[in-house]
Amino acid sequence: MVDEGERAVLDPTERHSRRKLRRRAFLAAAGGVAAGGLTIGTATLMSGGTGKRREPGGSPPEGEATAAEAGTGPIADPLRRAAHLLRRAGFGGTPGEIAEFASLTPEEAADRLVDFEETDNAALEQRITRANFNLTRLRGGDGRPGMASDMRAWWLTRMAYTSRPLEERMTLIWHGLLTSELGKLGIPRTKFMLIQNELFRRMALPRYDDLLKAISRDPAMMVYLDTIQSSAAHPNENYARELMELFSMGVGNYTEQDVREAARAFTGWRLTAPPRVQLPEGASEAERRAAQDAAAEAYEPEFVIQPRLQDRGMKTFLGKTGPFGGDEIIDIIMSHDAPSRFIPVRLFREFAHANPGPETVTWLAEVWNGSGHDIREVVRAILKSAEFNSEAAYRAKIKSPVEFVVGAVRGLELETDFRATLRFWGPMGQTLFQPPNVAGWPGGPAWLASATFFARLNFLDAFLFPRGRPLRIEALLAREDASGMVDEALRRLVDGVMSDGARGALVAHAESIRDPVERVATVAYLVLASPEYQLA
Amino acid sequence: MLSRRDFIKGGVALVSIGTTAQSLLKGAVAFAAQHEDATNPAAAGRILILVQLAGGNDGLNTVVPAGSGAYRSARKTLAIPEEAVLPLAEGYGLHPNLAGLKRAWDEGKLAVVRGVGYPNQDYSHFKSMAIWQAGDPELKLDHGWLGRTLEKLESEQHDPFLGFNIGSSTPAELETPAVSIPSVQDPADYGFKVRGKPADASEPRTRTLLKLYEQYPAQSPYGVLLETTVEAAVASSAALAEAARRYRPAVAYPETSFGGGLSLLAEAIVGGLGVRVGHITLGGFDTHANQAADHGELMQVLDEGLTAFQADLEAHGRADDVLVLTWSEFGRRVAENANGGTDHGASSVMFALGSRVRGGLFGDPPSLERLVDNGNLGYTTDFRRVYATVIEGWLGVPHEELLGARWEQLGFVAG
Numbered sequence: 001m002v003d004e005g006e007r008a009v010l011d012p013t014e015r016h017s018r019r020k021l022r023r024r025a026f027l028a029a030a031g032g033v034a035a036g037g038l039t040i041g042t043a044t045l046m047s048g049g050t051g052k053r054r055e056p057g058g059s060p061p062e063g064e065a066t067a068a069e070a071g072t073g074p075i076a077d078p079l080r081r082a083a084h085l086l087r088r089a090g091f092g093g094t095p096g097e098i099a100e101f102a103s104l105t106p107e108e109a110a111d112r113l114v115d116f117e118e119t120d121n122a123a124l125e126q127r128i129t130r131a132n133f134n135l136t137r138l139r140g141g142d143g144r145p146g147m148a149s150d151m152r153a154w155w156l157t158r159m160a161y162t163s164r165p166l167e168e169r170m171t172l173i174w175h176g177l178l179t180s181e182l183g184k185l186g187i188p189r190t191k192f193m194l195i196q197n198e199l200f201r202r203m204a205l206p207r208y209d210d211l212l213k214a215i216s217r218d219p220a221m222m223v224y225l226d227t228i229q230s231s232a233a234h235p236n237e238n239y240a241r242e243l244m245e246l247f248s249m250g251v252g253n254y255t256e257q258d259v260r261e262a263a264r265a266f267t268g269w270r271l272t273a274p275p276r277v278q279l280p281e282g283a284s285e286a287e288r289r290a291a292q293d294a295a296a297e298a299y300e301p302e303f304v305i306q307p308r309l310q311d312r313g314m315k316t317f318l319g320k321t322g323p324f325g326g327d328e329i330i331d332i333i334m335s336h337d338a339p340s341r342f343i344p345v346r347l348f349r350e351f352a353h354a355n356p357g358p359e360t361v362t363w364l365a366e367v368w369n370g371s372g373h374d375i376r377e378v379v380r381a382i383l384k385s386a387e388f389n390s391e392a393a394y395r396a397k398i399k400s401p402v403e404f405v406v407g408a409v410r411g412l413e414l415e416t417d418f419r420a421t422l423r424f425w426g427p428m429g430q431t432l433f434q435p436p437n438v439a440g441w442p443g444g445p446a447w448l449a450s451a452t453f454f455a456r457l458n459f460l461d462a463f464l465f466p467r468g469r470p471l472r473i474e475a476l477l478a479r480e481d482a483s484g485m486v487d488e489a490l491r492r493l494v495d496g497v498m499s500d501g502a503r504g505a506l507v508a509h510a511e512s513i514r515d516p517v518e519r520v521a522t523v524a525y526l527v528l529a530s531p532e533y534q535l536a
Numbered sequence: 537m538l539s540r541r542d543f544i545k546g547g548v549a550l551v552s553i554g555t556t557a558q559s560l561l562k563g564a565v566a567f568a569a570q571h572e573d574a575t576n577p578a579a580a581g582r583i584l585i586l587v588q589l590a591g592g593n594d595g596l597n598t599v600v601p602a603g604s605g606a607y608r609s610a611r612k613t614l615a616i617p618e619e620a621v622l623p624l625a626e627g628y629g630l631h632p633n634l635a636g637l638k639r640a641w642d643e644g645k646l647a648v649v650r651g652v653g654y655p656n657q658d659y660s661h662f663k664s665m666a667i668w669q670a671g672d673p674e675l676k677l678d679h680g681w682l683g684r685t686l687e688k689l690e691s692e693q694h695d696p697f698l699g700f701n702i703g704s705s706t707p708a709e710l711e712t713p714a715v716s717i718p719s720v721q722d723p724a725d726y727g728f729k730v731r732g733k734p735a736d737a738s739e740p741r742t743r744t745l746l747k748l749y750e751q752y753p754a755q756s757p758y759g760v761l762l763e764t765t766v767e768a769a770v771a772s773s774a775a776l777a778e779a780a781r782r783y784r785p786a787v788a789y790p791e792t793s794f795g796g797g798l799s800l801l802a803e804a805i806v807g808g809l810g811v812r813v814g815h816i817t818l819g820g821f822d823t824h825a826n827q828a829a830d831h832g833e834l835m836q837v838l839d840e841g842l843t844a845f846q847a848d849l850e851a852h853g854r855a856d857d858v859l860v861l862t863w864s865e866f867g868r869r870v871a872e873n874a875n876g877g878t879d880h881g882a883s884s885v886m887f888a889l890g891s892r893v894r895g896g897l898f899g900d901p902p903s904l905e906r907l908v909d910n911g912n913l914g915y916t917t918d919f920r921r922v923y924a925t926v927i928e929g930w931l932g933v934p935h936e937e938l939l940g941a942r943w944e945q946l947g948f949v950a951g
Contacts, residue, residue: 396757426704427725436705445761450696450769451719454726457745461729468731502751509744522741529745531752531762 072391078102082109083495084394087536088351089113089383090165092407095492110383114205114376116164124162131157131417138190138293147190148182149422152432155197156418159402160409166379170204171197172402173350175432176440178215178247180224182433188296192220193433195301205376208343209334212247216326219271219301225438227269232311235263242438243330249338254318261315266326268310271301334373340365344378351379352388353396354444360387395497395535398447401428403536404456408463408528411492413475421463427455448534456534460525470521477520482510489523494532502530579932585801585814585845585860586682586709589838591822592661593864594831595884596913598634599648603627606904610871610911614828614878624648625897633835636843637887644895645846646887647948649922651902653883653915657866661822661880664865669708671923671939681923681938682813683712688933690715695810696772702797702816710815718772723780723800727773736777737770746770779807786851790840794818798845806852812931821864825875838862842889855891859930859949861922862887870904870911882908883915886922894950921946 075081082101086093090113093101101109112119133154140146145153159168175197182193196218203211215221216239222228230236240262244254277295279288315324318332333339344364348356356364364378371377382388399407405428409416425431429452435441464471475492479485486506490496498506506526513519527533597614601607602621621629622638628648630638640646654673658664667673671681678684686699699710699717706717720726728735728742735742749766753759783803789795797816804811818838823830842860849855867884883902899917908914924943927935936942 398758398761427721429705445758448761448765449716449718450765450772451726453765453769454728454773458725458729462732465731468733499751499753502748505744505747505751509740512740525741526745526748530748531759534762535758 074386074389075391075394080394080495080497081106081389084389085109085113085383086165087403087407088388088397089379090162090169091159091403092410094410094413106389107384110380113166113383114380116167116204119164121163124158127161128154128157133157133417135194136191136297138187138297145419145422147194148187148433150419151190151194151197152422152425153418155432156402156406156421157416159406160416160418167201167204170375170379171200173347174200174204174211176435176443177346178211178221179435179438179440180218180220181435181437185220185223188292189220189223191297191299192218192223192301196220197433205374205379208339208373208375209330211375212243212330212334213327215247216243216266216330217269217303219303222269222271222303227266228271230263230267230269231309232264232267233309235260235267235311237263239263239266240329244333246439248330248333248342249336250342253336253338258317261317261324262329264311264313264315265317265324265329268306268308269326270304270306270309272304274299274301339373340368343373344368344382347375347378348382351382352385353393356387395532397536398444399534399536400441400443400447401425401430401452401456402432404428404528404534405459405463407533407536408460408493408524412473412489412524414471414473420466421459424455424459424462428452428459429455457529460528464521464525464528470515470518471524472517473520473524476524477516480516482513482519482523483507485516485520485523486510486527489520489527493524493527494530498530498532502532579930581857582930582932583805583811583814583858584682584926584931585816585858587838587842587860587862588707588815588817589821589834589862589864590665590817590819591864592664592866592868592880593821593834593862593884594823594827594878594881595650595864595867596870597827597831598631598835599624599650599885600629600631601627601901601904602629604904607870610904612872613876614872626901628897628901631832631835633832634839636839637889640843640846640889641895645891645893646889646895647893647946648897649886649888649917649946649948650897650899651883651913651916652863652886652899652919652922653866653917654919655915657882657909657912657915659866659880659882661865666708668863668865668919671709671920677940679713680707680709680711681927682709682815683715684938685927685931685933686710686715686717686813687712688938689812689931693810693812696768696775697804697809697811699813700801700804700809700811700815702800702814707815707817710813716768720776720800723776723803726776737774775809776804776807779803779809782807783852785848787844787847789844789848790837792837792841794837794841795844798841799848802845802848802852805849805854805858823868823877824873824879825877827872827877846889846891850891859888859890859893859926861889861926863919863922867913870907870913882912883917886919888922888926888948892950894948896948898946898948917946918943925949 075084079098079102082098083093085106086097086101089110101112104112131154134140134144134147134150135154136147137144138147140150159172162168178200180193180196182190185192199214199218203214216227221239225239225242226236227239230239237259241259244259244262245251275295275298277291279291283291312323314321317324317329318336320332322328324332341361344367345356345361348360348364364382367378367381387393405421408414429447430441476485476488479488486503487496490498490503506523509526510519510523513522596607596611597616600616600621602616602618602623604627608615616631620632622632622634623629624641630641637646654667656673658667666675669680670677682699689698696716697718699715701707701710701717701719702721703719704721706719710717724734728737728739730739730741737743737746746766749763752762754763780803783806785799785802789799794816801811801814801816804814818834818841820830820834845860846855849858863886864884866881868878868881870881872878902913902916904913906914920939920941921943923939924935925945925948927933927938929945929949
């Protein structure tokens with residue numbers, strides 16, 4: 001296998017190998033949410049005494065409450081509703097954006113996000129150009145970061161300063177659903193992940209059939225799920241299985257025989273060969289590496305089908321028989337009923353909450369089928385729905401690390417290129433381009449464990465007190481007294497919604513600090529570390 | 537030596553500032569008072585440390601069939617010279633870089649299980665590791681094999697460090713929704729920092745933060761999770777810090793990340809955190825090329841780390857409580873390839889190390905004359921027999937339900 005050596009270089013085996021089992025655990029956990037069972041994990045977590053400290057179910061996981069209380073009515077306050085929409089469909093708003101969206105009807109606000117092509121994004125592109133990210137050189141050199149690090153900073157910068165938040169949000173959702181991972185690709189193929197990321201952004205709101213056909217030919221995906229290893233003589237089932245299990249239908253809607261037949265249809269799918277490495281006579285190790293890097297950087301992989309390796313025989317798949325290739329397999333899957341109950345539900349969980357009821361699932365399938373599997377219309381419908389705009393959906397999801405950090409930058413209108421943040425993402429549990437397994441990040445309560453909680457707090461400490469000195473946060477310094485600063489931070493970061501007791505503790509702490517810069521950084525730390533801010 | 541109960545009492549004083557953490561630790565004290573002898577007396581307090589050799593360890597060059605002509609002719613460059621191996625018994629010997637393990641063998645503290653594998657070996661790293669981690673070649677059992685075991689132990693023991701992983705995320709064999717497994721890569725990062733410096737829960741900013749969590753309504757979505765997460769974080773970081781104060785390594789650990797991780801496991805054990813299952817990974821065993829140097833180096837890292845760990849536990853009087861078990865997803869091909877390496881193989885060897893291990897060779901040696909699947913060693917010992925031995929024979933938990941079948945235990949656990 002071509003990539004074994006590269007795997008060893010990155011030593012991803014420990015993490016990567018858990019793919020299969022992790023995915024099963026993920027699916028089991030998803031079932032647990034539906035059954036209201038996930039609280040067991042959190043309740044026993046701290047059951048320190050002779051029994052459980054709290055009964056399981058004392059606090060429902062996301063979705064359970066909302067499903068039960070779906071009738072609690074719409075979010076009344078326009079500012080709070082706009083902030084909720086911008087958190088879910090983006091990464092949180094600045095006060096200006098929230099005010100602007102609050103002046104629209106909920107329908108107009110959703111349309112503005114969904115039809116994002118009409119929003120000018122030139123300021124972001126200029127910022128990206130100025131930041132001069134290294135997106136071409138594998139190892140940077142001269143003290144500059146390598147491509148993999150700068151790709152992460154580049155994407156975070158896009159998320160933080162875009163005027164089209166849903167475009168970046170969808171790119172992140174596709175990265176978590178149609179997952180690939182740098183560790184298995186190896187350093188020389190770093191660029192493949194950038195190519196995939198640009199595919200997701202280009203097809204942020206596609207007809208889903210088209211996205212599946214495109215991702216099936218995507219270089220990173222072809223390496224990650226072994227399509228490039230698959231031949232008529234030795235069909236590799238990895239891609240065929242995940243295509244059905246995770247990318248379209250969900251388990252229980254196809255047989256092992258369907259997996260085998262589909263695998264035959266993707267055989268012979270290849271990428272053009274990388275350029276040969278020309279080494280000078282008696283090259284040193286450094287020269288050898290430089291030559292290999294240069295070849296990898298110049299490589300533009302292109303999709304090809306090698307007829308010699310392709311199985312062009314008859315296949316029987318999901319009850320249909322023919323000499324199918326990969327595209328026909330995708331067409332057959334998409335003509336099946338299972339995706340209509342799988343993909344729109346996944347999107348609903350991403351945007352609204354984890355546990356849509358049966359009526360919602362039926363309604364989502366109608367939108368899916370009525371639009372011809374158009375993701376744009378599915379997302380539009382979700383964002384305009386009463387369930388999305390209800391009090392029960394408000395603050396009922398756990399923020400991912402990306403939402404946590406990018407939301408802070410947007411809410412406080414901070415300036416950063418994220419390069420200084422990169423060492424914190426692994427401990428917080430979300431390294432972009434490196435999801436834990438083929439099922440993506442599990443999300444929900446999995447974001448908050450003791451170690452990742454410390455990582456969040458210690459990120460805040462380092463970010464707001466770089467080298468131990470408080471950051472100047474201009475947006476909050478405009479307010480002079482302690483309670484004014486606290487209220488401004490609460491307004492920007494948690495829609496001003498916090499209990500009187502908690503607000504009192506914040507004001508008392510702020511009043512104990514004389515220096516205004518330090519006071520502001522401390523208030524920002526406390527609000528960003530608060531339970532309210534951990535929720536989206 | 538202080539008992540666990542004493543330690544927990546001390547922990548209350550340590551974090552008494554945070555009332556939420558205090559309530560947790562009060563619960564733990566109450567539990568310790570009532571259940572000090574509640575666990576299976578024969579296995580109470582016994583600890584399993586699982587060491588993953590990730591990438592497929594070459595069992596043939598780890599426990600070498602030194603006198604075998606078939607071994608020598610299949611490995612023109614990679615065969616270890618007969619005079620270099622460290623002799624064990626029956627013509628087998630250890631890799632020359634395993635000198636510490638050879639001393640453990642001589643003291644009767646090292647068991648070698650040969651020919652370990654499973655039916656229809658899958659030569660994919662991922663699939664094969666998933667099988668080992670699930671403890672099920674069919675991948676039909678939920679969660680990890682040690683996760684399922686921890687669920688049973690959790691019903692008797694409520695320590696935040698019941699399972700403890702060295703690394704950044706929970707390994708699949710420890711996964712279970714019922715037990716939270718702290719994963720610690722760097723203990724210096726496992727706690728509150730204020731302006732970049734470690735601080736405890738009594739520091740004013742942290743105290744205010746804990747008030748915010750106390751104020752958050754528990755009936756809100758995730759209200760309990762948020763509060764218990766903070767409680768767990770405060771309690772376990774305080775406990776880890778206290779364990780660090782109680783522990784001074786008695787030996788010099790090698791300056792490898794593997795050695796550092798083992799030292800942290802020793803700290804958790806000696807510091808009385810209630811660990812029953814620990815996990816650590818040593819990666820890099822996927823030796824398709826340049827195997828002689830790379831594998832030799834890995835053997836040395838493994839040997840130096842485990843030797844220091846065992847000596848440290850002995851010096852602290854805890855060696856009787858700990859059994860170390862190594863595993864890898866598969867062995868490697870018998871014949872070497874054209875790149876001075878070996879490709880993915882089948883059965884391999886496992887080590888069990890500890891003062892209460894019955895030393896010796898276990899499992900039949902796989903035949904070098906009758907290879908399977910294009911040149912691989914067949915398996916003679918199902919890996920679930922090893923699991924059954926440590927789950928039941930060592931940790932004292934009945935294994936049949938956990939592994940979905942009854943397996944004959946191997947005899948490497950002493951009395």
